[in-house]
Amino acid sequence: xxxxxxxxxxxxxxxxxxxxxxxxxxxxxxxxxxxxxxxxxxxxxxxxxxxxxxxxxxxxxxxxxxxxxxxxxxxxxxxxxxxxxxxxxxxxxxxxxxxxxxxxxxxxxxxxxxxxxxxxxxxxxxxxxxxxxxxxxxxxxxxxxxxxxxxxxxxxxxxxxxxxxxxxxxxxxxxxxxxxxxxxxxxxxxxxxxxxxxxxxxxxxxxxxxxxxxxxxxxxxxxxxxxxxxxxxxxxxxx
Amino acid sequence: xxxxxxxxxxxxxxxxxxxxxxxxxxxxxxxxxxxxxxxxxxxxxxxxxxxxxxxxxxxxxxxxxxxxxxxxxxxxxxxxxxxxxxxxxxxxxxxxxxxxxxxxxxxxxxxxxxxxxxxxxxxxxxxxxxxxxxxxxxxxxxxxxxxxxxxxxxxxxxxxxxxxxxxxxxxxxxxxxxxxxxxxxxxxxxxxxxxxxxxxxxxxxxxxxxxxxxxxxxxxxxxxxxxxxxxxxxxxxxx
DNA sequence: CGAAGGCTTGATAGACCTCAAACACAGTGG
DNA sequence: CCACTGTGTTTGAGGTCTATCAAGCCTTCG
Numbered sequence: 001x002x003x004x005x006x007x008x009x010x011x012x013x014x015x016x017x018x019x020x021x022x023x024x025x026x027x028x029x030x031x032x033x034x035x036x037x038x039x040x041x042x043x044x045x046x047x048x049x050x051x052x053x054x055x056x057x058x059x060x061x062x063x064x065x066x067x068x069x070x071x072x073x074x075x076x077x078x079x080x081x082x083x084x085x086x087x088x089x090x091x092x093x094x095x096x097x098x099x100x101x102x103x104x105x106x107x108x109x110x111x112x113x114x115x116x117x118x119x120x121x122x123x124x125x126x127x128x129x130x131x132x133x134x135x136x137x138x139x140x141x142x143x144x145x146x147x148x149x150x151x152x153x154x155x156x157x158x159x160x161x162x163x164x165x166x167x168x169x170x171x172x173x174x175x176x177x178x179x180x181x182x183x184x185x186x187x188x189x190x191x192x193x194x195x196x197x198x199x200x201x202x203x204x205x206x207x208x209x210x211x212x213x214x215x216x217x218x219x220x221x222x223x224x225x226x227x228x229x230x231x232x233x234x235x236x237x238x239x
Numbered sequence: 240x241x242x243x244x245x246x247x248x249x250x251x252x253x254x255x256x257x258x259x260x261x262x263x264x265x266x267x268x269x270x271x272x273x274x275x276x277x278x279x280x281x282x283x284x285x286x287x288x289x290x291x292x293x294x295x296x297x298x299x300x301x302x303x304x305x306x307x308x309x310x311x312x313x314x315x316x317x318x319x320x321x322x323x324x325x326x327x328x329x330x331x332x333x334x335x336x337x338x339x340x341x342x343x344x345x346x347x348x349x350x351x352x353x354x355x356x357x358x359x360x361x362x363x364x365x366x367x368x369x370x371x372x373x374x375x376x377x378x379x380x381x382x383x384x385x386x387x388x389x390x391x392x393x394x395x396x397x398x399x400x401x402x403x404x405x406x407x408x409x410x411x412x413x414x415x416x417x418x419x420x421x422x423x424x425x426x427x428x429x430x431x432x433x434x435x436x437x438x439x440x441x442x443x444x445x446x447x448x449x450x451x452x453x454x455x456x457x458x459x460x461x462x463x464x465x466x467x468x469x470x471x472x473x474x475x476x477x478x
Numbered sequence: 479c480g481a482a483g484g485c486t487t488g489a490t491a492g493a494c495c496t497c498a499a500a501c502a503c504a505g506t507g508g
Numbered sequence: 509c510c511a512c513t514g515t516g517t518t519t520g521a522g523g524t525c526t527a528t529c530a531a532g533c534c535t536t537c538g
Contacts, residue, residue: 181376
């Protein structure tokens with residue numbers, strides 16, 4: 001579903017994907033899947049739950065680089081890049097599927113179009129990084145958080161994990177701070193400000209948004225960078 | 240040279256690369272090569288000069304997403320992603336080579352390994368984004384700028400465009416501000432602080448660094464994310 | 479010589495951070 | 509059933525980094 005949200009697949013390709021040998025693993029929240037410097041020999045597909053990529057900096061602080069939703073293969077890059085430049089960790093109880101590099105390589109050899117689809121996915125990943133860079137560099141706390149919520153809703157909707165006006169976003173305010181480059185205290189105050197303004201309510205890991213158009217405006221959110229094939233459908237959901 | 244700095248190529252592959260039909264174009268500084276929303280039918284290889292990717296935000300402001308050095312193909316992604324999510328512009332007089340998408344696709348079909356090399360390049364690109372995100376989110380002005388200078392020196396050295404203790408970095412302080420998420424005034428003050436501390440001198444588009452180890456320390460710079468094959472050689476140059 | 483762009487400097491303001499403590503809540507064990 | 513603990517959230521006060529505004533200076537170039 002994730003792959004088909006960004007590209008069309010033939011039935012043989014879909015079959016080949018389902019035929020991949022996988023090792024399934026259930027883990028709790030806050031489990032490191034891959035660490036910085038690792039050289040994995042398999043990729044990790046997130047089947048259910050929630051995860052993030054992050055880079056640690058000195059004295060226990062870190063920057064969260066991206067959030068990962070079911071359907072993502074956050075360490076796909078390990079196929080072509082030797083050592084991981086960042087870590088990957090779960091943020092909620094999750095189910096993982098590990099697929100050996102050699103099997104993916106074989107798959108790409110047999111179905112070059114699937115290789116292109118996966119390449120495309122890594123490119124959209126990069127587009128999300130770029131959008132986050134704009135937020136980190138040039139947007140204030142309120143806009144950053146609103147933007148993030150819009151993005152996560154759209155991405156989760158693409159894999160069927162969002163309601164029309166709410167969704168489950170299992171992160172703490174500290175994790176939100178690590179993702180937005182803010183302090184936890186300031187995240188808290190900004191969330192309260194957004195709540196008081198009636199723009200969104202984030203409580204106990206669920207986000208409620210009464211009016212997406214309003215939140216998109218305050219988040220300066222333009223979904224073009226996500227390159228979804230079915231944005232029409234998605235905005236229908238959102239409307 | 241750029242591609243070989245990140246992967247090994249066979250002689251046939253090298254020949255095929257040189258045989259690609261290209262349209263050469265010389266442009267002045269501050270020329271937009273691609274604009275946000277464009278759907279190019281060719282990719283742009285930077286042969287000489289200097290360029291950047293950027294995303295514009297309201298009221299004339301922008302965030303520079305990356306700097307591009309000779310050998311880079313900044314819009315390689317347009318092969319697989321429909322619309323550009325950002326613009327690309329030159330920062331100095333540059334020579335560009337445009338290669339049609341269909342020719343690159345054909346090349347990849349004939350030499351799948353070259354496809355993998357190009358994929359790898361887009362992945363390293365993404366690694367640079369991630370490192371910048373850490374800077375934008377979690378590092379102060381001084382560290383951000385020092386880090387950027389270390390990165391640019393290493394990348395330029397990889398394509399033979401840096402001296403041991405200096406290099407040409409043709410950007411204004413305003414562009415530096417757009418890249419680091421700071422204000423031009425603060426960039427100026429930080430540059431002077433670095434200069435006074437004897438850590439680096441940035442004047443008239445050339446950077447002089449008397450002691451790389453010192454600058455790396457203040458920039459918290461670890462080159463692992465650049466995935467250079469010959470980092471040994473590079474640090475020799477730097478030493 | 480004048481104009482334009484880039485650099486430098488000063489003063490003031492604001493966004494955000496840090497420290498510190500209190501509060502709420504869920505899970506645990508006695 | 510109730511203290512107890514730990515994690516996450518909320519609140520207050522003060523401080524710092526960085527932004528903004530505004531002006532002057534320097535260099536380049538036509």
